Amino acid sequence: MTAAACACGGIAAQRPQTGATVLPDILIHLPTIHCATCIATAERTLGAEPGVLSARVNLSLKRALVTTDGTIGATELCTALERAGLPAHPLDTGRLATGPDAGARDLLLRIGVAGFAMMNVMLLSVAVWSGASDATRDLFHLISAAIAVPAIAYSARPFLAGAVRSLRAGRLGMDVPIALAILLATLMSAAEALSGAGGHAWFEAALSLTFFLLAGRYLDLSCRRAARSAAAELSALDVATATRIGAAGPEAVRSDALLPGDLIRVLPGQRLPADGEIVEGETDIDRAAMTGETLPVAAAPGDAVAAGETNLTGALVVRVTRAGQDTQLARLAALVATAETARSRHVSLADRAGGIYAPLVHVLSAAAFVAWWALSGDAWHALGIAIAVLIITCPCALGLAVPAVSVAASGRLFRRGLLVKSATALERLAEVDVVVFDKTGTLTTGTPAIADAPQGTDLRVALGLAEGSDHPAARALAAHARRAGESPAPVEHRREVPGQGVEGTWQGRRVRLGRASFTGGSDDGTSALWLAIDGQAPHRIRLAETLRDGASDAVAGLRAAGVRVMLLSGDGAGAVAEIAARLGIADARGGLLPADKVAALDSLAADGHRVLMVGDGLNDTAALAAAHASIAPHSGLDAARSAADIVLLGQDLSVVPEALALARLARRRMAQNLWLAAAYNVVAIPVALMGAATPLLAALAMSTSSITVSLNAVRLGR
Numbered sequence: 001m002t003a004a005a006c007a008c009g010g011i012a013a014q015r016p017q018t019g020a021t022v023l024p025d026i027l028i029h030l031p032t033i034h035c036a037t038c039i040a041t042a043e044r045t046l047g048a049e050p051g052v053l054s055a056r057v058n059l060s061l062k063r064a065l066v067t068t069d070g071t072i073g074a075t076e077l078c079t080a081l082e083r084a085g086l087p088a089h090p091l092d093t094g095r096l097a098t099g100p101d102a103g104a105r106d107l108l109l110r111i112g113v114a115g116f117a118m119m120n121v122m123l124l125s126v127a128v129w130s131g132a133s134d135a136t137r138d139l140f141h142l143i144s145a146a147i148a149v150p151a152i153a154y155s156a157r158p159f160l161a162g163a164v165r166s167l168r169a170g171r172l173g174m175d176v177p178i179a180l181a182i183l184l185a186t187l188m189s190a191a192e193a194l195s196g197a198g199g200h201a202w203f204e205a206a207l208s209l210t211f212f213l214l215a216g217r218y219l220d221l222s223c224r225r226a227a228r229s230a231a232a233e234l235s236a237l238d239v240a241t242a243t244r245i246g247a248a249g250p251e252a253v254r255s256d257a258l259l260p261g262d263l264i265r266v267l268p269g270q271r272l273p274a275d276g277e278i279v280e281g282e283t284d285i286d287r288a289a290m291t292g293e294t295l296p297v298a299a300a301p302g303d304a305v306a307a308g309e310t311n312l313t314g315a316l317v318v319r320v321t322r323a324g325q326d327t328q329l330a331r332l333a334a335l336v337a338t339a340e341t342a343r344s345r346h347v348s349l350a351d352r353a354g355g356i357y358a359p360l361v362h363v364l365s366a367a368a369f370v371a372w373w374a375l376s377g378d379a380w381h382a383l384g385i386a387i388a389v390l391i392i393t394c395p396c397a398l399g400l401a402v403p404a405v406s407v408a409a410s411g412r413l414f415r416r417g418l419l420v421k422s423a424t425a426l427e428r429l430a431e432v433d434v435v436v437f438d439k440t441g442t443l444t445t446g447t448p449a450i451a452d453a454p455q456g457t458d459l460r461v462a463l464g465l466a467e468g469s470d471h472p473a474a475r476a477l478a479a480h481a482r483r484a485g486e487s488p489a490p491v492e493h494r495r496e497v498p499g500q501g502v503e504g505t506w507q508g509r510r511v512r513l514g515r516a517s518f519t520g521g522s523d524d525g526t527s528a529l530w531l532a533i534d535g536q537a538p539h540r541i542r543l544a545e546t547l548r549d550g551a552s553d554a555v556a557g558l559r560a561a562g563v564r565v566m567l568l569s570g571d572g573a574g575a576v577a578e579i580a581a582r583l584g585i586a587d588a589r590g591g592l593l594p595a596d597k598v599a600a601l602d603s604l605a606a607d608g609h610r611v612l613m614v615g616d617g618l619n620d621t622a623a624l625a626a627a628h629a630s631i632a633p634h635s636g637l638d639a640a641r642s643a644a645d646i647v648l649l650g651q652d653l654s655v656v657p658e659a660l661a662l663a664r665l666a667r668r669r670m671a672q673n674l675w676l677a678a679a680y681n682v683v684a685i686p687v688a689l690m691g692a693a694t695p696l697l698a699a700l701a702m703s704t705s706s707i708t709v710s711l712n713a714v715r716l717g718r
Helices: 003-008 036-047 074-083 102-129 134-155 157-168 175-195 203-224 230-237 328-343 349-376 379-393 396-415 425-429 439-443 456-466 472-483 551-560 573-583 594-606 618-626 638-643 655-689 695-717
Strands: 026-029 052-058 063-068 089-091 241-246 249-254 263-266 275-280 283-286 297-299 316-322 418-420 434-437 444-452 492-497 501-506 509-514 528-533 539-547 564-568 587-589 611-614 629-633 646-648
Touching (some): 063 074, 102 203, 134 175, 175 203, 175 379, 203 379, 349 379, 396 418, 396 425, 396 655, 396 695, 425 629, 439 444, 439 539, 564 594, 573 587, 594 611, 629 638, 646 655, 655 695
Parallel strands (some): 434 564, 629 646
Antiparallel strands (some): 275 316, 283 297, 444 539, 509 528
8 A cells, every 4th residue: 555545544445336426424433444454454344344335444534534435334334344353433524623724725825816916026126226217107107006906805804804804803913014014115116107197016025925824824724724723623622412212112313312311322432422330230430531541440330430441341221320411421511611721821922022012003104104205294294104104014034933943943842753733832832831741542552561470371371361362461472472472272162251351261160351359369559460360379560650761861861950740640640659759750640530631730820830731532632721821642532632732643752852842942043033033023123114215125124024033943853
């Protein structure tokens, strides 16, 4: 399969179709896919299901787009994928915004029109600047007007519309002086061209201003367009349908139609559509996404379960206690939405500088007009000088100063494996003095490893039992035994006991692998499997977590930079303390719910700290949105990646200290660019106020300042 296929999905598994094109009607989340083999397996599995017309997998979004004939649903498709070894969850397409970025395309088109018109008008202006006069000059002015006026009317529309909105709101935003300069320069130049009076025409300056500011706006947008609402992603991850057990038997209903007291059936591999209490069945529940617990937990009648958790091994009947917008998952989505809104209030350096700059430009321009009118008595000449002040001081360099640095720094971080999504992420990251890590899936891989296992015959028996279970600990044990070169013992009558373990018969003796209570072992609070063979004492198989690549270097690098490091996890206190000790993290807390993590971050913020949150699961999503800045691994859930400012594309955490160092350097470079823009104005404003700013000088000054800040930004990308 080609690289392009790996990035965008392989060849769709299809059946012949006739007639009009049918759009995908089912969207499935595939959180664990990572290669071409995963794509091929998913598409082959989906294509083999009756009722599926086509299936395409998008690796970058970890989604399958399935077109059906309406006879098969998302639940059946997810079950088929689970059987093929691919965890899958249905996404609600109605709640997930998926559309092309029309705003970026629109800006690019406006930039192209402004740039093309600017080059042509400048070519015509060369003749005028070289001394063309009389009819030749007037003709070139008219041709320039014919090119510039429609180009400006189209390309400058974002600034004109922004200025109107600002004035309606009773404030002077950055778009107001920009729009005023463009309009006055264009109207005055058009009047000069039509009158043939021989005065200056500012068409090239107005077009240059429009072009450079559009370029700055596009750079700013390029930093924002990867962002997506994490609250919307959480809603999309909600289970759309449920199997309710009614008087007439099982029936499929929408999850938001469930009521407290309803009985629902949840099969192995399915996520729970509502909060409730188990009334029938035993199983293992995977709560890693919601709470961060490393291993699945046993669940039996009377135990509480929550929407978003995954049923692993046994069929359940659950009595609903909370459904719809009352579930734990829905409350988490609301918490994330609130946190996102609060963080969006961050004001960038450019916006703060613009808030001071915009009123100053208006005052200077008005003062120039009044002073020159009073001195010369020529209102038309005074207006020309006022326009020169507006144009030569208009914030081209200011508009490029911050976005250019953001793009250069983002490109450098991307080459190091970090995708920056938010326009203000680097500024906020530069202010960080506390880094908070999640444990499972962030500092660790989330996959259990075997720390201590039996040898010889006992290991072969354990392997024979482990092959009969899909439990993560059993899979880890099987992989350990295979690496040790062992083959499975011939275990007969093997069966899995949901929530407990696996049992069977070996050489006429009963053998069991699973929890301490199932095998007769002694539960000492550590993560372990137990192997019981009739006639022998139970043997403990100790489990350990595997640290993510670069975790130790990341913690050490942050501490060396004077940054405080904390570990906040939903996992048990013992597991958290073990990882904290291995990494040298003094402040570690376990057993935290999502709201507890947000409360801890709020407490740090109240003490004046700026917190970077690094996490990967649903239980981290609210904290990622609430933190001053945030990073999520690409292996995390879509909701976590959407809530984060930066996505870690690789596996190595050691780039986190590098990101902080580069962000601090980028912030200094942004400040340098703002000072360069200010220095340019210190020189240019007196020239304009003295009436010495010709259209040529204005265009050259704007271009020089814009190129200067761009080159200063490019240095950061090296």
